[in-house]
Amino acid sequence: MSESVYVGMCREMGTPQQVTSRRDIGDMMELLDKQKYDVVRLMRSGSYKEGFRLLERGSDIDTMIWPTDHLVMWDFSQSEYYNIHGQTLILSDSSESPPGFTLLWLPLESAGQGVILSCVEINGKLYISSSKHRENTHIAVPFHPDDTIHGPCSSGTDGPLEYDHAHCFVSDFWPPSATSWIDRCYSWPPPHVVNDIVRNGCHVVAIGHKLGNHEEIEWRISFSQAEYKLVYSMNHTQFLTYGLVKLFLKEIINNGPRTEDKLLCSYHMKTAVFWAIQQNTLPHWCPQNFLVGFWICLKLLLKWVYEGICPNFFIPKNNMFLGKIYGHAQTSLFRRLYGLYEKGIALLLHSPSIRSSIIDVLCNPRLTVCTNEHTLISEAEFDVELFGEINSSNTLYPFDLQSCIYYLHAIEQLIDLPLSHYHVVSLQKHTSSMFQCIAFILHNMYTVTGVNKQMYVADKISCHLLKLTAKFGCVSDMLYLAMYYYKTLRYREALSVIERTKVKLAQPYLMYNERVDRERYNDAVGGQSWSKKRLAVAGDIRFNNEICYISELLPEQQSSIQNRKPLLDLPPFVLLHMLEFLCSRHVNIMIAQTALDNLQVLVHHDQGWLDISWEIPGICQQMAGNLQAALYSYQQSLGQYPFHKIQTATTKRIQDLHF
Template identity: 25%
Template sequence: MQSMTTKKHESLNFYNYLCQKIGSEEVVKVRRLALVINDIGQKTNRITSGSKGEGLDLKGSDIDVMTIDCNIEVIESEKDFNIKHQRLSFVINTEDTQPCFTQLYLVTHHHNLILNFVDPLGLLNLLEMKHLRYVLSSEQYKQWCISHHFSSNLPFKLHGPCISSKDGQYDFASCLKCETWICQAKPWISRPRTAWPSPELISKITSCGVLFVPIGCKGSINENIEWRISFSVAEKILIFSFSHTQLLCYAMLKILLKELVDRNEDLKGLLCSYYIKTLMFWISEETDPYLWRPDNIIPCFMACLKRLLYCVRYSILSHYFIPENNFFLLRFNTNNKEKLITILTSCYRQGIDCFAFSETLQDYRIQSNGSTESLVSRNSRLLQQMIPTFCTVRLMLRADRVLGLLFTFLHSSRTGLSRVLFALLISEASLAVADTHLYPNVLGNKHYYFKYMHCLSHLTIGLDIDALSGLLKLASFLYVHKNYEVSLTIIKYILQKCTDKKIYRSFIYQDKYFNPIQKHVPNLMKKENLKTIMKSLIIHSFKFERDSFIIPQELQLDVSGRSNYFHSLPFTHFLNFLCYYHLHDISSYAQSLQQLEHVQHRLLSCILDVPYPEALNTVICCGIARQLIGDPFIARQYFEVAAGLDEYNRTSAASRLFNLI
């Protein structure tokens, strides 16, 4: 009896430790909600998946963004064809493909219309002829997506069916959708299981249909015209249904894979996160849900690890929805299989002590000591783990999303947490709206006055996004309209708010540790809600939209044809300089320039190894200021520094340098 109590106590300690290291239920909920809300009301039908979409933010976690192509539909039978949809329709054909893959044949009806089909996007060029029928090429479709959706000056790489950012943080995939649950996966609906997933969950999943991503079966003679059947939507729903204990076990297996197995070069990539997810689905389906409890997390994890070891030893891991596809068939050779078994066996014998050799969980024995997360540290910990997700969401916001967000907020937001996140994102989207409307500066014009007030109303809504971003855009808007004195009043207030208590978060670098003051202040606000804390403490770098009409005229070149990011503090000093410059207050603009250059030097010294847009734009602002006061020599030096660090020529530095000649 004592032994069982001791084991439960150790499991609870470990569970609480994992909640602090990987994320509590509340933190996971915030991460998920932020990304789900971000998908709502998008111009395109988009699904955010990947580890972060599932609520995990482990080292190396990426964001998978799947965009459903609304120009093409996939049907299972030509009997399902509906000419009213006015889209190119393709029918599934799995006769010559491996399980989980298909070819997509153009619906016969289209053959009579293909010469007259209005095709402004050039989709007909992606067709190939096979067996006297047109088939959609997955390889050509992927190349088409690159040419239509990615700027030529943005670095990317191909990763399976995805187009990945160079830093590996984002995977983008354009996919096709079949609205019905396909025949190959129908046995999954009624196969024997314990209690998970529930009939309600199964019904919800099957109503979502399936997706098709542009990649064929490796080694197939028809690889370039095959498409992989994707159950990403179903898998996301299943992960969301996990208890927190299940999710933590899933996270531990991912950590074990990335930090213990993959450190062996000859094993790296042999197993992948998708295999871990599949394994968790099978175990969850066969297990009593009652067992997934915090006081039983260690036995649960050990059972998962034992199952993984079994699957590797016998080379069997079936696809969860289409079991005919065995992921481990011919996956291993004799050498790597034995080495993998040895490592997994060693981990199993060590139990959770195997994580002493991992980067993420190595301090368990030191940090746990039976302690639980204190109430006092809750806000600080929540901010530290939640803000990177919120920053990621802000990167993907669009100006045309206000109505979509507002509609869902009014009709579907049922919890206080979701209402807070909706409000924050509506504020951010409102700032983008104000940034993308033309306001002709013609005094005395009623139309101008209406537009002016329309912009001002959106900027007012945007004040709630954080401590400074909304205020800065408002000050910039007033500067553009030559209300220099009012702009200076706001700038003075902004500079008073820029203290060490504020928590600055960059869009690009999201792993900054809080300083002691930043850790302490949220504790003093433990009774405040998330929105109040964000508005009081957080300073984001902020974005001006492409061809912005509220950015200072001196920076128009920097948003010509693209959006751009600025660090809040140096931008405030630059705006301060511009206002005093136009008011011909020499001593004040000289002091503002001195402060700007001081901040620039401090900022640039921190990021010389990996420069990012906010820092480079700060250098450019210094150059512009020097140019305005008639000091072209120092201005040139600033532009040369920025141009030298601008690897992909994404700033105005080179252009400004050329214009100084």
């Protein structure tokens, strides 16, 4: 039974190889960002960072953001490690706060203008107010106009994704209130993980304790950085146990419609798993003991609810149930949990995600289950996710040369590090993105300001970089070179590139997003290096909306910028036919009409296109003088999910048609 559920969870949560690749690709992005930003730092946290991909079940994307020149100290002696003239030092004062919380005292001589706006004065001292800081950062740095404040975060949605952004402060030192945690780590995590966690300190986030004396100005000590490192140090059985208790919470405990019944949260589940592993109640966390591990976590959770005490993993005196789970609500929750406990492992039949794994064993007790990860997922399935991860994480599209140089320098430094296969293939994609950005930035710069010689040199560099883009990127990245040739009026060269790209995109084994003939893909590139596999992969063509690639799409880029969308993703098949139409108009009008016909057929007969996919045939039809068809395409674009936020441009194009 345990092994069957373990296999079901591998399929649901990911095999060891999948989880490792997700983490490596995400970490590579953070390493590059770390090199670029010197004023603020960003760190992903939460379940997405940990390696889960359960967006439809609430696995959202959490980001912590903090200024690098504001540092929290736990006592004055730590100030000797800093340049007090170049940094704002903040002193923690937890003397009047509940365990796990603190006040932040800002000495007057180090107060910066920005943080002063979030301060309140108490007994002649300036304290940074958590509530004011939340309000000020939410107003000053909104990620989206519809964002709302939820706890310490600005929360919102971007398409199907839910996100939380928490503006916080960092401490380079481990908090004194968590020193007991170091002494407990004799069995787990390993010493090198403990040392790494302690050496990197912690954060404070802008939320106070509801029962504290200073709720509006208190800050919570956050161990998000330590927590993802703990999750990374788990073996795969422990990781899947963590995933199973998350599903248990989402699909069984909190499955009802009433918000007041949802007293437990994912953080309580994570804490239970941490304690269960560290207390060594299960000596061997392996697939054969998978359900035993889950049962240990459930019993620990039951004990905590009965006692009304959930000890924070790092600061046990911080009871995370305090003010939340008590009285009638506590009694009711305990009865519900105990009722589930009495059902035994059959309680998991209430989880849609793993019910089938249990039923398979109940119906066939002699069923032999293989836990070898290579039998759980095919090579093509793994590659679909891998290249999808790389494309979704690849948001490095700067619009100025200085930023590009920063990133290229960072890439150069990272190349010398010991890198995994996933790091390398991810880094190659980021390099490809830098090259194409530089190529178009150079052209745009020297077209406006350059003399002939400068334009000639810039053109040579741009062409060379775009050929490297195609070399390090995937098949569809050849279209950047075709766009550049079109932009520089070299229509025949562009059409030559388009023809070569068309042949490659027509291969029966091509992988695009999740679309792939797995059998043909495995036959064509199975077992080969990632460099070879890139030749069988196509991805969306990504525009930085601050860079002009082709003038025909400038209105869409400007509309997208106005709605806080920095990037525009174009399906390669749609863009290919658009470029063929644009170039052929200057070479052969018959080929141009054929390209337009092919574009119309593509968009009309394929499903799942977004707003931009219908916008492009509309633009081409309008240029060809077919205004009725253009109007239909624009109306279809407005009817799609507004992923790229181009409605302003679409509406303006419709108005132009009427005049």
